[in-house]
Amino acid sequence: MRIIFMGTPEFAVPILQALVDAGHDVVASYSQPPRRAGRGKALTPSPVHKLAESLGIAVRVPESLRDPAVQAEFAALNADVAVVAAYGLLLPRAVLDAPRLGCLNVHGSLLPRWRGAAPIQRAILAGDAETGVGIMQMAAGMDTGPVRLEGRTPVAGKTAGELAIELSAMGARLMLEVLADPDAYPPVEQASEGVTHAAKIDKAEARLRFDGNAVDAERQVRAFNPAPGAFLEVQGERIKILSARVVPDGGGEPGTVIGDRLEIACADGVLVPVLVQRAGRGVTSADEMLRGFAIPKGTRVA
Template sequence: MAALKIIFAGTPEFAVPALAALIEAGHHIAMVLTQPDRPAGRGMKLKASPVKTLALQHHIPVFQPETLKDPAVQAQIAEVHADVMIVAAYGLIIPTPVLEMPKLGCFNIHASLLPRWRGAAPIQRSLLAGDAETGVTIMEVVPALDAGAMISHASLPITERDTAQTLHDGLSTLGAALMVQAMQTLAQQGKLESTPQDESLVTYAAKLQKAEADIDWSESASALSRKIRAFNPFPVAQTKLNGEVCRLWMATEAQSQTPVKALAGEVVAIGDYIVVACGEGLINIEELQMPGGKRLSAKDFIRGHAISVGQRFGD
């Protein structure tokens, strides 16, 4: 296989497996575009992105402009004379002049089965909606949001225990393998077959808002389980317990067949889980956290906190 000269544009952990896989496959990564270092942690010291960290380990030139709209920035990218640009959760708008620079095109790893869930939070929206599966799509990058023609896709089932984090990790690995496959075809054939998206099937995955994390116990157990898992690790679902904010990290729908007469938010059983009544059905809370405390399993939480049957969440 001929090695392609690639500009890789990515920033967070999601993009790391793709960059690693392309290096492993023997392609020449001529430049890595990633967002500028940002303040992080308690000391708010500048921290390199995960993609930058990997690039530096492999002695790949890293370029971190604040914007790609600056003509001087565009000139620097043009000097690479890349065959391809690959984008994975880069986070900056890529203007048309930059998209047109690579000889063989610009391709993106998108974490959904397009045209479903274009936009900022496809993994979480897929979980929230109760989709049976999610996936990744390799697509051409065009100026419109996630609207490019599709090259290939692979799916991943969503289980009743999946969180946004577990799906993120699975899709990240899947996307890396799919992109390497696409680049192998491109290197051999000089082009990639693509299929336009059906605009009538488009749905949008709006960015998550912190206000969405508040739990409304009148919702069904299945909806609340999905919400708690979709918001793990961010922004983390929350409710009130004993007048304080309690964060809920993991919960599954209880499979009890016996109807329970209880108010929404009421604790109906305590054991391996904290079982809580919802607007419809019961939920097993498995992992939770009080202010200043650690994330605890329900068992450990029960030992150290005042909680009993009949008490209500959301008070």
Template sequence: MRIVFAGTPPFAAAALNALADAGHDIVLVLTQPDRPAGRGMKLAASVVKQAALARGLPVAQPANLKPPHSLDELRAAHADIMVVAAYGLILPQAVLDLPRFGCLNIHASLLPRWRGAAPIQRAILAGDTETGITIMQMDAGLDTGAMLMKTVVPILETDTATSLHDTLAAAGASAIVEALAHYPALVPQPQDDAQATYAAKLGKEEARLDWRQPADLLARAVRAYNPAPGAWTLLDGEPLKIWAAHAGTDPLRASAGGNAYVPGEVLRAGADQLVVACGSGTLALQVVQPAGGKRMSAAAFLAGRPLPPGIRLGA
């Protein structure tokens, strides 16, 4: 089959490379326009564009797909099918209707759970024990199309958004190759909208830790927001990012005045330990990053900045 591929980040590049390695005829690659990146803010090509050019594949980078002229290259491609993975642009109905067999999407969740922009992070935040890849026949809705294939992937207690992304990228690459090997014999299964959940886009403010929450939830937040936007709190009015932490069940002992420790209070800050009281349980910070500094172990941080007993984070 003649394939048009649409994608932008590393998750999509894994699928593009797998399709090319499997010998598929990729007649056009769509990816987002080059964006400023790095300290110099120079224009940088997407990972998908880099992968496509390295293989000598034709690339198009429309800013959007709504103007009629933006469809000219797609029409000229005479594609049998279009494969979409984290493209970042909405496909209007005119695009969905162009390929002979329509458009397939590689989605990083077990639909209908976690439709939307951030399924990997939302699955970790929710404490899900498994996620996966769904190969979906796209329609005009937001991840609402009929499902063709699912691949289950366990979520490990140590998984960050980075590690789970990499696992799912590999799973997605394998799944789309398998799906195309059996397409169009695959039987579409409609989604149950009543079971749907929405994976909203992440924001920096939501990554601020609320120490009134249980420790296990905060530990999941640290993993889910790694690498972006990065879980953070305040220390003496300055942001402190937290890149690794684990929950504990240390009892919150009574303080000298007879009052319970308050959420955000540092319970231990020494002997390589930086332990913070939460709404329930405690959070031991392992890797942190002070404002203007680099990532470092809690021990290295405390060596350069001892914390007095009772100091509170988040205030």
């Protein structure tokens, strides 16, 4: 098929690559404009932008799709379909209707649960037993369109990064199935019940909370790995927690270290960091960090 690809982050990269590998004609790739990143704050193209350029695909990076000139340029591509994966910009009606088969989105949840910007993280934070990916025929609302094909997977202690890799690969496979025979996968309207919204992640949410259940704190650790990284502050230093385990309640005030291995009391249960990262340093085990950065029993963390 003649395809326009629209995506920005690493999640979308395997999907674009799969389309090319399958022999589809990707006539243009849309991505969000380069952003300043890194210590030098240099303008950095998105992962999709970089891949598209390496594949010789024309890249377009409009700030918005509301401009009639941008919409006319999009329509002039005469695409059969637009494939969208974590693009990050609103698609106006003129864009949705331009391709012959409309716009198909790879969405990382089991719709209508977790419509919105951060479905993978929200599924982990909520303690969902399973999640998945859907090939959605895009409509004017926020992830309200009918679903053509869906895949499922257990959450099972996975981090957001691990789930993103799995769901991206699954989404690429399902998208190729739908494109191979669109009529075999007619769009099915989403259920009207069970709708939840996956709000964009605020960095403040990554601060670990010890005034609740340790299970919830451990979910924070997984939901914010790799970014923005769950963290705590101790002795004036911020420490990221990349993995942790939960043990039964060992007593102590919430937010207090109650053992020699950085066991931290919660209102219910104890969170034990396993992999950690101090500011400006590499990832290490909590035990290794404690050998050079003592956090004695009784220390308060926040």
